[in-house]
Amino acid sequence: MKLKELAGILPVEGTFPDEVETGGVTSDSRRVGPGDIFVALQGTKVDGTAYAADAEKRGAAAIVAGKDAAITSDRVPVILVDDPRHALAMMAARFAARQPETMVAVTGTSGKTSVAAFTRQIWEQAGLAAASIGTTGVVAPGRNEYGSLTTPDPVELHRLLAELADAGVTHASMEASSHGLDQRRLDGVKLAAGGFTNLGRDHMDYHPTVEEYHRAKLRLFDALLPKGAPAVIFADDKWSAPTIEAARVAGVNVLTVGRHGDFLQIKRVEHGRFRQQVEIEADGVFYEIDLPLAGDFQVCNALVAAGLAISTGTPTAKALAALEKLQGAPGRLDLVGTTAEGAPVYVDYAHKPDALENVLASVRPFTTGRVVVVFGCGGDRDRGKRPIMGEIATRLADVAIVTDDNPRSEVPKEIRAAILAAAPGAIEIGDRRQAIREAVAMLHAGDTLIVAGKGHEEGQTVGAETLPFSDHEEVRRALKEHTA
Numbered sequence: 001m002k003l004k005e006l007a008g009i010l011p012v013e014g015t016f017p018d019e020v021e022t023g024g025v026t027s028d029s030r031r032v033g034p035g036d037i038f039v040a041l042q043g044t045k046v047d048g049t050a051y052a053a054d055a056e057k058r059g060a061a062a063i064v065a066g067k068d069a070a071i072t073s074d075r076v077p078v079i080l081v082d083d084p085r086h087a088l089a090m091m092a093a094r095f096a097a098r099q100p101e102t103m104v105a106v107t108g109t110s111g112k113t114s115v116a117a118f119t120r121q122i123w124e125q126a127g128l129a130a131a132s133i134g135t136t137g138v139v140a141p142g143r144n145e146y147g148s149l150t151t152p153d154p155v156e157l158h159r160l161l162a163e164l165a166d167a168g169v170t171h172a173s174m175e176a177s178s179h180g181l182d183q184r185r186l187d188g189v190k191l192a193a194g195g196f197t198n199l200g201r202d203h204m205d206y207h208p209t210v211e212e213y214h215r216a217k218l219r220l221f222d223a224l225l226p227k228g229a230p231a232v233i234f235a236d237d238k239w240s241a242p243t244i245e246a247a248r249v250a251g252v253n254v255l256t257v258g259r260h261g262d263f264l265q266i267k268r269v270e271h272g273r274f275r276q277q278v279e280i281e282a283d284g285v286f287y288e289i290d291l292p293l294a295g296d297f298q299v300c301n302a303l304v305a306a307g308l309a310i311s312t313g314t315p316t317a318k319a320l321a322a323l324e325k326l327q328g329a330p331g332r333l334d335l336v337g338t339t340a341e342g343a344p345v346y347v348d349y350a351h352k353p354d355a356l357e358n359v360l361a362s363v364r365p366f367t368t369g370r371v372v373v374v375f376g377c378g379g380d381r382d383r384g385k386r387p388i389m390g391e392i393a394t395r396l397a398d399v400a401i402v403t404d405d406n407p408r409s410e411v412p413k414e415i416r417a418a419i420l421a422a423a424p425g426a427i428e429i430g431d432r433r434q435a436i437r438e439a440v441a442m443l444h445a446g447d448t449l450i451v452a453g454k455g456h457e458e459g460q461t462v463g464a465e466t467l468p469f470s471d472h473e474e475v476r477r478a479l480k481e482h483t484a
């Protein structure tokens, strides 16, 4: 592609020789090949402008950087723009030039992975070639692979979307993380609809205030969705009202779901350990749904997913009927087994306060005995959430066991101490395997155990090393020992 064809994204018209030919775009100098455009980003760790010379040496055809960058070159054009991350994403979209026709994105503190997976499953049941992209990776026909970020970097994302389109995928759902939205990773993706689940404390090590965190999430509605596009918003969260308000101001078509929802309204829920009965009203028609998932929050996720599918063309009755066959996303209130006396053991991904609060509250209605929780907090992550999660665990569980969850470079005992400071009566067992074993061993009939924080993860990161570790496997092993 000629550099001048990128006018509109880059201010190149008339400034550079027409013959500058470009082959692709990257923000990583180490990946620059001859003819690529290198975009120098101001990162959170290093300043990408420091690598411009390196990129030039590797054959970059042009360098793009922020307005205040001090880069000069005698050999290649240096183009300064207001927002280099946006320019990177838009160029990546232009080079890829294709994506699945119908794409939706969901944001919120909790529930994104579940909603993305559920939307894909509803489409699949409607006979469509569908994909989902998020924390648990990419799932598409004949493809199921793990990825490292919830919202991939734009160059990788647009490459992936082109691959999916080439493979015949017509519908794709993806997670829009606040980092992804803030860093413009989704810019250039043509979205047909957007979803919002909830907002709570998360990533306070990245976003200075919760308002700025909310602002980042709102980019989905005011910067990415076209005017008039459906915005499916869960109506029962404490952040629903400001979200609905902001989405209306942005000019998108707000469709609310939940107990206070207008588009899909929950009339009644009967909670069970393995499934729940839900009555929904949509456009004056009542639907009885036998949802094969536990946890009130899964009703929210299922409805946001149904809303996204319906608003992008799946008939309401079909989308709601599909909810009866949903499979939970791996590690999200995932029933691994029961003790001989019938006490269920779930593996869950709650690693932030609101998620922990929700998951513990959601098992209470069907727990006649004690709610037992095993959890920890990750190292090198938001330290402020530790006492908050300690308080939640002791308030909502009858037995709280504090253990390790990816201590990374921190001293594990100090992380545990920060949780325990707000968790009087909690039991401390640093070794996660032992913690799970002891929790399973103490279960009686009527109890429920939740092993929270790791969900689908398959490792425990201690220092710089990630040791293989799976909560699923540990629970299975402990259940076997317990019943032997």
Ligand SMILES: CC(=O)N[C@H]1[C@@H](OP(=O)(O)OP(=O)(O)OC[C@H]2O[C@@H](n3ccc(=O)[nH]c3=O)[C@H](O)[C@@H]2O)O[C@H](CO)[C@@H](O)[C@@H]1O[C@H](C)C(=O)N[C@@H](C)C(=O)N[C@H](CCC(=O)O)C(=O)O
Binding pocket: 027, 028, 029, 030, 040, 041, 042, 043, 044, 045, 046, 047, 048, 051, 135, 148, 149, 150, 151, 152, 153, 154, 177, 178, 179, 180, 183
């Ligand atoms: C804090 C954060 O979000 N960082 C992301 C960000 O990196 P950065 O721009 O800060 O990178 P940096 O290391 O400071 O480097 C600056 C620039 O110099 C370039 N560079 C660097 C070295 C070199 O030799 N040459 C060179 O060109 C880098 O490629 C980069 O463009 O942009 C990169 C490309 O998109 C991401 O890979 C990277 O994610 C890191 C790995 C990460 O851990 N991110 C997490 C926190 C994250 O994004 N999580 C969210 C939410 C998770 C959830 O709650 O579900 C997610 O979407 O996954």
Ligand SMILES: Nc1ncnc2c1ncn2[C@@H]1O[C@H](COP(=O)(O)OP(=O)(O)OP(=O)(O)O)[C@@H](O)[C@H]1O
Binding pocket: 108, 109, 110, 111, 112, 113, 114, 115, 135, 150, 175, 197, 198, 297, 298, 300, 301, 329, 331, 332, 333, 348, 349, 350, 351, 354, 355, 356, 358, 359, 455
């Ligand atoms: N709608 C919801 N409301 C509150 N908590 C939820 C909701 N959905 C899921 N959770 C809790 O959050 C955990 C993570 O769910 P999920 O992976 O679907 O969310 P996510 O937004 O993708 O999270 P992450 O940002 O960590 O990837 C679940 O295991 C559960 O504990």
Ligand SMILES: N[C@H](CCC[C@H](N)C(=O)O)C(=O)O
Binding pocket: 351, 377, 378, 379, 381, 405, 406, 453, 454, 457
């Ligand atoms: N995407 C999140 C996941 C955290 C999961 C939890 N197990 C932890 O390690 O804190 C992060 O990397 O911060």
Ligand SMILES: [Mg+2]
Binding pocket: 112, 113, 134, 135, 136, 150, 175
């Ligand atoms: Mg996720």
